[in-house]
Amino acid sequence: MISDRKMEKYLLEYSSPEDPVLEDLYRQTHIRFVNPNMITGHLQGRLLEFISRMISPGLILEIGTFTGYSAICLARGLKPGGKLFTIEINDEMNEFCRSYFSRAGVASKIVQLTGRAQDIIPGLDLQFDLVYIDGDKREYTEYYNIVIHKLKQGGFIIADNVLWGGKVLEKSTRDPQTRGIIEFNEMISKKRNIEKVILPIRDGVMLIRKIT
Numbered sequence: 001m002i003s004d005r006k007m008e009k010y011l012l013e014y015s016s017p018e019d020p021v022l023e024d025l026y027r028q029t030h031i032r033f034v035n036p037n038m039i040t041g042h043l044q045g046r047l048l049e050f051i052s053r054m055i056s057p058g059l060i061l062e063i064g065t066f067t068g069y070s071a072i073c074l075a076r077g078l079k080p081g082g083k084l085f086t087i088e089i090n091d092e093m094n095e096f097c098r099s100y101f102s103r104a105g106v107a108s109k110i111v112q113l114t115g116r117a118q119d120i121i122p123g124l125d126l127q128f129d130l131v132y133i134d135g136d137k138r139e140y141t142e143y144y145n146i147v148i149h150k151l152k153q154g155g156f157i158i159a160d161n162v163l164w165g166g167k168v169l170e171k172s173t174r175d176p177q178t179r180g181i182i183e184f185n186e187m188i189s190k191k192r193n194i195e196k197v198i199l200p201i202r203d204g205v206m207l208i209r210k211i212t
Contacts, residue, residue, distance in 0.1 A: 011043055018042040021104045022069060029067045032096075040070040040134075040160075044202045048132070048158070051207075052077025055156060057129035062086040063117045063143050064135035068097035074132060075106040087113045087120055087135075118142055127152045134160040137177040140184035151210050159184070163204025 018026070022045060030036040040048065048070055052060070056079045062071055065088035075084045084106075088094070091114045101107040113120050117135055131147045133140060140159065151157065162168070164181045173179065188196055188208065195209045 008043070015043060015046055018045075021100065022072065025067060025069055025072075025100050029069070033067065038066050040073065041202065044160075044205065045069055045073040047199075047201060047205065049073040049076050051156070051158065052130065055130055058082045059126055059128045060084040060130045060132065061121070061124075061126075061128045061147060061150065062132045062134070063147075064088065064133070065093060065097055065112065066134075067093060068100050070132060070134060071097070071110055072101065072104045072106055074130070075101075075104075075109045078109055082109060083111055084109055085111045085113060085124065085126075087115070087117045089114070089116060089135075118146060121146045121150060124150065126150065127155075129155050131155070131157045132160070133157060136180075137161060137164065137184075138180035140180055141187055144184065144187070148210065153210055153212065155210050157206075157208040157210070159188075159206040159208065161203045162198055162206040163200065165203060168204075 026039060026041065029039045052074045056077060058079050059082065060074050060078065062074060062084060065071055065086040071084060071086045078084060094112055094114065097112065098107065101110050128151055131151055133143050135143060147157065162181060162185055164178055167173065167178045168182050168185060170178065171182065188206065193212045195211060197207050199205045199207065
C-alpha cells in the first residue's frame with residue numbers, strides 16, 4: 001500500500017511547481033505562526049487557482065485569510081478589474097498578508113476586511129461569483145446561510161476541511177469543531193437548490209454550485 005507521504009510526493013512531482021513567492025510564504029508561515037497547518041499549501045492552492053481561472057470571476061469572497069496563501073491563488077484567476085474581498089478576524093495578520101499580496105502582484109485586486117464574517121458580510125452590497133469558506137469550523141453553517149444570498153445564480157462556493165482528518169465519521173463526537181463540519185455537511189446534503197461534490201484532496205474540499 002502506498003503511504004500518504006509517497007503519494008503526496010508523486011502528486012507534487014507531476015504538478016506545476018510552487019512559485020517562489022508562495023514557497024516563501026509557506027515557509028515563513030511555519031516559522032512565524034501558531035497552527036501553520038492552517039495554510040492552504042501547494043496542491044490545494046493550485047486547485048483553487050485552476051478553479052478561479054476556469055470561472056474567471058469578477059468578485060470573490062473569502063472567509064478566513066490566515067497568512068494569505070489561498071487569497072493569492074484565488075486572486076490570480078480574477079477577470080481584469082475583478083476584486084477579492086477577504087475576511088480575517090485577527091488584525092495582527094493584516095500587514096504580513098499585505099506584504100505577500102504585494103510581492104505576488106495581486107495587492108490591487110484584494111480588499112482586506114477585519115472582523116467576524118457574520119458582522120461584515122450582511123453589509124456588503126455585492127453579488128459574488130465565487131466564495132471560499134475556510135474560517136472557524138464551528139461557524140460553517142452560519143457562513144453558508146449568509147453567503148448564499150450574496151452569491152449569483154450559477155455561482156460557486158468552495159468549502160475547505162470538510163473531511164476534517166476523517167473525524168466526520170465520528171458521528172457521536174462532542175468536539176465543537178468536528179460537530180460544526182458534520183452539521184455543515186449534513187445541511188448541504190439536504191439542500192435542493194444547489195449541486196455539490198466533495199473532493200478528497202488534502203483535508204477535503206467541497207464544491208457547491210448555486211442553481212436557483
